Amino acid sequence: MYEISKHQFSRTRSKCAKVINGIVAEQYKILWDYGEELKRTNTGSTVQIEGSGHTFKRLYICIGACKEGFKAGCRPVVGLDGCFLKSAEGGQLLAAIGIDGENYMFPLAWAVVNAENKTNRQWFIELLVHDIGMHNPRAWTFISDKQKSLVDSISQYCEGAKHRCCARHLYSNFTLAHKGLALKNLFWTAARATTVPEWKSVMNELIDISEEAFNWFLEKPPSQCTRSHFEEHSRCDILLNNLCEAKSEARYLKADYAGNHKFEISSRDGLRWSVDLTLHACACRKWQLTGIPCPHAILGMLSSDIGIYEYIDTWYSKETYLKCYFPVIHPMSGPELWPELGKHPLNQPQKRKRAGRP
Incomplete structure (x- = not known):
């Protein structure tokens, strides 16, 4: 060798x-x-x-x-x-x-x-x-980690825009001091809650388990870290359920038609939700947040033989999707074919030693 x-x-x-x-x-x-x-x-x-x-x-x-x-x-x-x-x-x-x-x-x-x-x-x-x-700006939403300089920049140049914190980054910070499966489950349940009463119920459970974890949440604006306080206009909650799973959940619900395309949906444990197909809205807010009918709305449609797909937001249509990818990124030739090569040369930045251990 x-x-x-x-x-x-x-x-x-x-x-x-x-x-x-x-x-x-x-x-x-x-x-x-x-x-x-x-x-x-x-x-x-x-x-x-x-x-x-x-x-x-x-x-x-x-x-x-x-x-x-x-x-x-x-x-x-x-x-x-x-x-x-x-x-x-x-x-x-x-x-x-x-x-x-x-x-x-x-x-x-x-x-x-x-x-x-x-x-x-x-x-x-x-x-x-x-x-x-x-x-x-009020019609826009930004999603980022919790870096203060970034949040300040969004506030300065996009005054009125909504700001959400990345749940993964938040959980990484949360778990540094608040560990355990119970706290993990409550964190994600709170983040995924779509109504304020549902979110408050999770907060009540959280304070019973850990007052420190509860106080950690109180320091965060709810509009940045839980669906229950998100605006509905973006039709995007990122954590999206697909339509097949929504249909599966609908099997365990009961629908009563109230007239004018309105339904009252009830579960086996006595919970109830109002659905209005004309407004594309359900009391659970999942439909408004995602643009895709929730299980409650789907059950109402199925019970009255109403087509489901016509109630899905246009964001999910084939036409809208193709608009994103219709423009072409054109290829470039190599540097040997560029005109005026080296006209404004820049020097390489000096080497920087990053803080901390290499």
Whole structure:
């Protein structure tokens, strides 16, 4: 077996590092040209590249097809997130996604910034708001983790927009101090509750088990972390039940027709819900939150031989779905065919040492 000395290994690693870093440095030099070529081949794209002097500072991209598809077929809901880049230069990747008719992620815009700070986040939000054409912020909903700088930026540039916290991030914070299966189940039951009385009932159970966990919830605005306080206009609760499961639940309910397309639905344990097919509404609020008839509404329809699919919101139609993906992201040629290559070269950012243990 071939053996390599520590000295040889160190030299080889050093050479590899120089090759890799050299390639990265060359990419920064033609970054401006890449942006111009992207805008030329994909009309309507937003590409903004900024430097500090001649050194790269930040980059924002929203491809024209993504912008057009989002406006044509996605809900007024935007997910925001960020992650640290593991390259030698460090920095952070910021991303914005939409929600299509199938509740899948739709790529919208992204940015690479030299540091995670309030200024860069505000810059990203401001460009994003312009690209999505936000004329009425009150009709929009943003979903993100609980980073204060991000929340402040949304409040500043999207005054009146609704803000939801990612339940996964919230649960990660919650479980740091409040462990156990019972508390876990109550957390998710509270997050999924669709009516205020249902949410309050869970809160009463929670305080009996752990007053500390209850107080943790009280510090969070309900409008950000439980469906029971979500607005209904977005027709998106993210945690969507499919239609087959709704039909399955309807088997255990009883429907009484009241007239004018209204029903009273009752369960075996005496619970009751009012359903109004004309308003596309049920007292449980699941229909209003998702745009898909809940089990109570479905039972009413089935009992009167009324078609179900005509009551599903247009967000879920084939026509709306195709509008998202009709625009085309056009291909680009290689750098050797770009005009004026290297006209505005940028330098590679200095290496950043991240805080904490490597």
